[in-house]
Amino acid sequence: MDFFEQVGKKALGSRLRRLSESITEEAGEIYRLYDIGLQPKWFPVFYVLSQSQEKAITTIAEEIGHSHPSVSKLVTEMSRNGLVIEKKDRSDGRRNVISLSKKGREVAVKIEPLYIDVNNAIEQALAQTRNDLWKAIDEWEFLLKQKSLLRRVEEQNKQREAQYVTIIDYTPKYRKLFKQLNEEWITKYFKMEEADHKALDHPQKNIIDKGGYIFIALYKDEPLGVCALMKMNDPYYDFELAKMAVSPKAQGKNIGWLLGQAAINRAKTLGAKNIYLESNTILKPAINLYHKLGFKKVAGHPTPYERSNIQMELILQL
Amino acid sequence: MDFFEQVGKKALGSRLRRLSESITEEAGEIYRLYDIGLQPKWFPVFYVLSQSQEKAITTIAEEIGHSHPSVSKLVTEMSRNGLVIEKKDRSDGRRNVISLSKKGREVAVKIEPLYIDVNNAIEQALAQTRNDLWKAIDEWEFLLKQKSLLRRVEEQNKQREAQYVTIIDYTPKYRKLFKQLNEEWITKYFKMEEADHKALDHPQKNIIDKGGYIFIALYKDEPLGVCALMKMNDPYYDFELAKMAVSPKAQGKNIGWLLGQAAINRAKTLGAKNIYLESNTILKPAINLYHKLGFKKVAGHPTPYERSNIQMELILQL
DNA sequence: ATTATTTATGTAACTGGTTACGTAAATATA
DNA sequence: TATATTTACGTAACCAGTTACATAAATAAT
Numbered sequence: 001m002d003f004f005e006q007v008g009k010k011a012l013g014s015r016l017r018r019l020s021e022s023i024t025e026e027a028g029e030i031y032r033l034y035d036i037g038l039q040p041k042w043f044p045v046f047y048v049l050s051q052s053q054e055k056a057i058t059t060i061a062e063e064i065g066h067s068h069p070s071v072s073k074l075v076t077e078m079s080r081n082g083l084v085i086e087k088k089d090r091s092d093g094r095r096n097v098i099s100l101s102k103k104g105r106e107v108a109v110k111i112e113p114l115y116i117d118v119n120n121a122i123e124q125a126l127a128q129t130r131n132d133l134w135k136a137i138d139e140w141e142f143l144l145k146q147k148s149l150l151r152r153v154e155e156q157n158k159q160r161e162a163q164y165v166t167i168i169d170y171t172p173k174y175r176k177l178f179k180q181l182n183e184e185w186i187t188k189y190f191k192m193e194e195a196d197h198k199a200l201d202h203p204q205k206n207i208i209d210k211g212g213y214i215f216i217a218l219y220k221d222e223p224l225g226v227c228a229l230m231k232m233n234d235p236y237y238d239f240e241l242a243k244m245a246v247s248p249k250a251q252g253k254n255i256g257w258l259l260g261q262a263a264i265n266r267a268k269t270l271g272a273k274n275i276y277l278e279s280n281t282i283l284k285p286a287i288n289l290y291h292k293l294g295f296k297k298v299a300g301h302p303t304p305y306e307r308s309n310i311q312m313e314l315i316l317q318l
Numbered sequence: 319m320d321f322f323e324q325v326g327k328k329a330l331g332s333r334l335r336r337l338s339e340s341i342t343e344e345a346g347e348i349y350r351l352y353d354i355g356l357q358p359k360w361f362p363v364f365y366v367l368s369q370s371q372e373k374a375i376t377t378i379a380e381e382i383g384h385s386h387p388s389v390s391k392l393v394t395e396m397s398r399n400g401l402v403i404e405k406k407d408r409s410d411g412r413r414n415v416i417s418l419s420k421k422g423r424e425v426a427v428k429i430e431p432l433y434i435d436v437n438n439a440i441e442q443a444l445a446q447t448r449n450d451l452w453k454a455i456d457e458w459e460f461l462l463k464q465k466s467l468l469r470r471v472e473e474q475n476k477q478r479e480a481q482y483v484t485i486i487d488y489t490p491k492y493r494k495l496f497k498q499l500n501e502e503w504i505t506k507y508f509k510m511e512e513a514d515h516k517a518l519d520h521p522q523k524n525i526i527d528k529g530g531y532i533f534i535a536l537y538k539d540e541p542l543g544v545c546a547l548m549k550m551n552d553p554y555y556d557f558e559l560a561k562m563a564v565s566p567k568a569q570g571k572n573i574g575w576l577l578g579q580a581a582i583n584r585a586k587t588l589g590a591k592n593i594y595l596e597s598n599t600i601l602k603p604a605i606n607l608y609h610k611l612g613f614k615k616v617a618g619h620p621t622p623y624e625r626s627n628i629q630m631e632l633i634l635q636l
Numbered sequence: 637a638t639t640a641t642t643t644a645t646g647t648a649a650c651t652g653g654t655t656a657c658g659t660a661a662a663t664a665t666a
Numbered sequence: 667t668a669t670a671t672t673t674a675c676g677t678a679a680c681c682a683g684t685t686a687c688a689t690a691a692a693t694a695a696t
Contacts, residue, residue, distance in 0.1 A: 003362070003366070003381050003382050003383060006369070007362075007365055008437055009436075009437050009440040009441060009444070009452060010433055010436040010437050010440065011361075011362075012341060012440055012451070012452065013338050013341035013342040013345055014338075014342070014361075014362065015338075015455055016334055016335075016337055016338030016341065016455065017334075017335065017338040017339075017342070018383060019334055019455055019458060019459060020331050020332075020333075020334030020335040020338055021335075022462065023330060023331035023334065023462075023467060024331040024332070024335070026466060026467040026468050027331055027467075029468050030467070030468055030471050033468065033471070033472065033475075034475075041651090041652065041653090043329075043332075044321070044325075044329075044332065047325055048321070051324070056674075056675090057674070057675060057676090058673080058674060058675075063321050064321050065321060065336060066653080066654095067653080067654060067655080068674075068675065068676090069653090069654075069655085069675080069676075069677080069678095070652080070653060070654075071675095072675065072676060072677090073652090073653090073676095074652095076676095092661075092662070092673095092674085093660080093661055093662085093674095094660070094661045094662070094673070094674040094675065095661095095673095095674060095675085096674080096675065096676090113475070113478065114471075115326075115328055116474070116478065117471050117474035117475045117478060118327075118328040118471055118474075119326055119327050119328050120474045121467060121470035121471045121473070121474045122327040122328065122330055122467075122470075123327060124470070124474075125458070125461050125467075125470060126327070128457075128461060129454060129457040129458065129461070130453070130457065131449045131450045131451070131453045131454035131457060132449045132454065133330070133449070133451070133454040133455070133457070133458055134327060134330065135448070135449045136447060136449035136450065136451040136454045137333055137334065137337055137451070139446075139447040139448065139449060139451070140337060140443070140447065140451055141337060143443050143446060143447070144340065144341075148344060149341060149344040149345075149348070149439060149440075149443075150344045150347050150348055150351065152439035152440075152442070152443060153348050153351070153432075153435050153436055153439045154351065155439070156434075156435035156436075156438045156439045156442075157351075157352075157431070157435045160431065160434065160435060359681090359682065359683090374644075374645090375644070375645065375646090376643080376644060376645075384683080384684095385683080385684060385685080386644075386645070386646090387645085387646075387647080387648095387683090387684075387685085388682080388683060388684075390645065390646060390647090391646095391682090391683090392682095394646095407644095410643095410644085410691075410692070411644095411690080411691055411692085412643070412644040412645065412690065412691045412692070413643095413644060413645085413691095414644080414645065414646090637696100638695100638696080639694100639695080639696075640693100640694080640695070640696085641692100641693080641694070641695085642691100642692080642693070642694085643690100643691080643692070643693085644689100644690090644691080644692095645688100645689085645690090645691100646687105646688085646689085646690105647686105647687085647688080647689105648685105648686085648687080648688100649684100649685085649686080649687095650683105650684075650685075650686090651682100651683085651684070651685095652681105652682105652683095652684100653680105653681085653682095653683105654679100654680075654681070654682100655678105655679085655680075655681095656677105656678085656679080656680095657676105657677085657678080657679100658675105658676090658677085658678100659674100659675090659676085659677105660673100660674090660675090661672100661673080661674080661675105662671100662672080662673070662674095663670100663671080663672070663673085664669100664670080664671070664672085665668100665669080665670070665671085666667100666668085666669075666670090
């Protein structure tokens with residue numbers, strides 16, 4: 001059986017390459033058929049030069065989408081074959097300005113029928129297909145410009161991983177985990193502070209009993225992430241989102257986002273108006289996550305934490 | 319403006335390559351994202367091995383469509399990285415039998431989610447397009463298997479060139495040309511015979527006046543091909559197709575075919591039943607042409623020509 | 637049984653591109 | 667005006683494949 005049929009669409013890249021190779025290989029024979037003294041690899045450079053008076057190396061490279069050393073080499077070869085002329089730019093001594101030689105211009109005339117025939121051959125073949133390859137490429141280039149394949153795959157990944165994640169409410173058996181996961185990242189970047197000990201050593205008393213909540217993220221039944229929604233004694237903020245921690249081995253599985261969502265949903269359910277949080281700008285992924293959750297930066301709130309250098313809020317009801 | 323838009327469809331090959339390159343480049347990042355110790359270039363080899371117990375180098379090469387040295391190199395690298403095990407075949411000392419190592423099999427398990435995500439990402443992107451790239455490739459590979467791009471281009475070429483060719487009837491001003499073009503090929507492969515001189519020196523008397531015809535092919539108004547339809551004194555054959563000659567500089571422009579067609583049409587118009595011809599098997603393109611015109615080999619006719627070692631006929635009416 | 641051919645594989649050299657790096661000219665900045 | 671930065675381009679080294687060639691084992695032919 002054909003390899004690509006077996007592998008499936010994940011081999012799209014290789015399959016495209018195989019097709020493009022078989023086509024470019026034939027291109028070589030076609031050039032030979034028309035007896036044009038032109039190597040297929042020269043074609044892009046040759047073509048842009050035939051459409052213009054003269055062009056510098058980098059300009060050509062940009063237009064045809066090659067690197068400049070590639071064009072540099074091609075031009076040297078073409079120059080040796082008498083197809084192009086190199087000359088230094090008078091007003092800019094760095095630029096090597098290339099133009100077609102007399103012979104090159106003759107080739108440009110001689111190649112015209114080839115252009116016509118190849119174009120027609122491809123058009124006719126395209127007309128016989130139900131899915132237009134040319135337009136399909138158009139569409140793909142557009143899609144990939146909008147959102148890279150990498151990001152598309154990442155999204156698939158997140159979506160799939162999310163199936164394995166369940167967010168549950170705190171029970172005392174997670175007390176040690178709650179402390180451990182938080183201590184891990186706090187001591188990595190900062191040091192444990194008084195308020196940390198208070199919340200992490202006695203979550204029941206200092207968070208739950210005061211009207212707050214703690215969420216545990218289970219990844220395939222293993223608890224790997226935690227976060228707290230702490231009741232605030234503030235006329236404006238109902239809750240503070242805090243003590244968010246995800247095990248390093250579960251990073252990139254979107255667990256932070258799911259924990260955040262769970263906390264926000266709980267706050268909404270309880271009719272909360274605003275959520276507050278504090279963080280530090282060196283924790284870039286965290287700040288990023290808060291942004292994605294909808295938090296906006298605010299300034300000028302007193303904080304018991306030394307490490308806090310940024311405050312954010314999420315407005316639930318106007 | 320985008321190079322490919324300007325160049326048009328004749329750059330289909332390069333355009334495919336550009337797309338495949340951008341996709342395979344992203345593939346590398348995707349592998350990194352999933353933290354699988356696998357280089358993208360190893361993938362095809364890895365994949366076929368993961369689908370089977372063990373395979374020899376050439377078998378793998380055939381399946382994935384690479385050359386065997388390529389597979390040989392890839393396997394060496396993968397072996398150094400502990401992904402595969404090489405072992406000599408007991409019953410055939412030449413074969414190097416490859417199988418996944420323990421680590422390789424672990425990777426095969428670890429890579430599963432990547433397969434799923436990439437497949438889904440591509441499927442979803444495909445679903446957003448009007449022209450299905452995957453199916454379009456299918457169709458193109460089918461089309462190219464049926465008839466290569468080269469042949470398609472050749473056909474376009476012939477079709478276009480045919481516009482420039484006109485077939486006209488002999489007038490005395492072509493007498494020299496008629497002889498010259500024929501003498502050229504006859505003396506190149508054989509020697510001039512008595513019957514040649516008769517027909518070529520006095521075509522009016524020996525061909526036309528006897529009820530035969532001579533056709534001249536003009537390529538862009540320049541006479542570059544000739545052929546004769548000679549009346550035969552035979553109860554079965556009405557005419558003999560003979561003295562077909564095309565200038566070497568006009569070869570490959572389908573002129574022979576157009577001359578032959580003109581002669582056959584004339585014979586048909588005149589209600590002829592059968593056309594006869596003689597040739598030599600070393601003139602392969604000629605024999606080929608006669609076949610394409612519909613002539614079939616026949617045996618056992620007397621001939622005045624020494625060089626004739628094959629006789630053919632075209633039956634016009636049963 | 638010997639010899640010729642075919643097959644499986646590895647090595648070397650080539651191909652058409654790339655990235656990395658260095659240099660000189662042009663331009664921006666202090 | 668001196669210095670730093672940017673730009674244009676060439677050279678070198680690399681990359682993932684290829685073709686060309688050599689060798690040894692297996693198979694076919696004599």
